[in-house]
Amino acid sequence: xxxxxxxxxxxREKFELSQxxxxxxxxxxxxxxxxxxxxxxxxxxxxxxxxxxxxxxxLYVLAACLFSDESRFPSEARQPxxxxxxxxxxxxxxxxxxxxxxxxxENAWNSKSxxxxxxx
Numbered sequence: 001x002x003x004x005x006x007x008x009x010x011x012r013e014k015f016e017l018s019q020x021x022x023x024x025x026x027x028x029x030x031x032x033x034x035x036x037x038x039x040x041x042x043x044x045x046x047x048x049x050x051x052x053x054x055x056x057x058x059l060y061v062l063a064a065c066l067f068s069d070e071s072r073f074p075s076e077a078r079q080p081x082x083x084x085x086x087x088x089x090x091x092x093x094x095x096x097x098x099x100x101x102x103x104x105x106e107n108a109w110n111s112k113s114x115x116x117x118x119x120x
Contacts (some may be wrong), residue, residue: 005039007063011055012037014092015099025054056095062088 012022012033023033027050035041043051043059051059065085070078 001064002060003067004059004063005037006067007059009037010066011057011062016095026050048105057092
């Protein structure tokens, strides 16, 4: 089974978006996004297309690469799937840099420094 909800939540968190911010970008309700992320509803083909249009990621391919049970693939397909997973991770990091103008490590550090600043 391909876990679309898990992939959507993974992507949203990688982009450092709250559910509200992601729902706004995708032009859907927060309730619907929450239901998608928790696999309470399946995304429509229109929703899959919308995610691709807005975030540049094919959610089905991402879910298959990152969250599928590798043992269910033929042995000859396992290494290519691992390679595809690594490629997707690089692509997502590239999208993050484009969205924020920063690298992933830089984003994490800045998040922590903002939190520290709030505690001061």
